[in-house]
Amino acid sequence: MPMSQPATFVYARLNARLRPLDRAELYGDPLQEALEKSGVGEVTGGGTMQAQSGEIQYCGIDVDAYDLDRAVPLICGLLEQMGAPRGSRLEFEQDGVQREVAFGKLEGLAIYLNGTELKPEVYAESDVNHVWSEIERLMEGVGSIQSYWEGSAETALYLYGDSVNAMRERIAGFMDTYPLCERARYEVIA
Template sequence: MFGLFKKRGKAAETEPQFIVATLNARIQPIHRGEIYEDPLEEILSEASIGEVSGGGTLQSQSGEIEHCDVEIRVNNSSLKTVDLIKTSLEKIGAPKGSRLNVEATNSEIEFGTLEGLAIYLNGTDLDDEVYANSDFNHVYSELDRLTQGVGRVFSYWQGPTETAFYLYGSSFSQMKSLISEFVETYPLCHKCRIEKIC
């Protein structure tokens, strides 16, 4: 009888705990999986400390993504476990303003090192021939190519009146400088706007 109670107590001690990483990144669910969830799952599996158990995306009223969550189930919420998750996500590429919410300790830890740049292409006010003869895919690939070594395109969003590309890297000002000539000369980028998003 006493052994039964002891066994139940042991099971309770090993009950999984949850940590939620709220990433200040405007990325689609598919890109969230590719950029964050899959690499983090591999790290957690190798360390035998847990697994990615879910994820979510928060959208504004316009439909534009504001940030995303990655839910992590861990064996325990020790400082070592939390630090591994934090440092791993920063190595993968976490924007400034991200946070870890540790359920077991009801604590929140800020993290992230990357700065974000969003470029919004005007989808309504350019000449029809510009839209007919230009390519959004070319814009994506050029933005990614031009910022190599400093940042890259993480995701994009197509709204009713504009298309956004989201770049994250070590420096907003450097990324903006690297793409400036292309933005000024490529017809599809005319009347665009650029914003610092983190």
């Protein structure tokens, strides 16, 4: 619902590796609902930046803000409450100057499951859905899986939570014993 003031384009760059549907469900749709209620802006789109491999690097949400002074802290606060990772930022122009406001609190951890170098029977007898549900169960209270990526040689699960170390500690025993997790690699992503 556009206000009488002209809209300012605001880009919420989320340091999150999310597929478009996950971005919309976790952040875009709830943000739109909150902005509608406040009357300070509206979500107008979103996007995903991918590496040459096709893996997601980050994603973003486009917002038209009608009251920039109220919209900026509201958007940052809402996205943090929704689980935005560290390293996220709001980008906009104000008074002819390009500005950035950092936000995000959660840490991120990517787990890359090896998809080509394990014994054939491991792939035949193991289930990535079991890996997902077991990680979610073990991380209850400290984090969750927000999205995933399937590449030609590996599958990535993107975990976000209060602490990378706490997430790794919670899942270590399972990761060390479940055959599909053999040769998994980890990368801190936020």
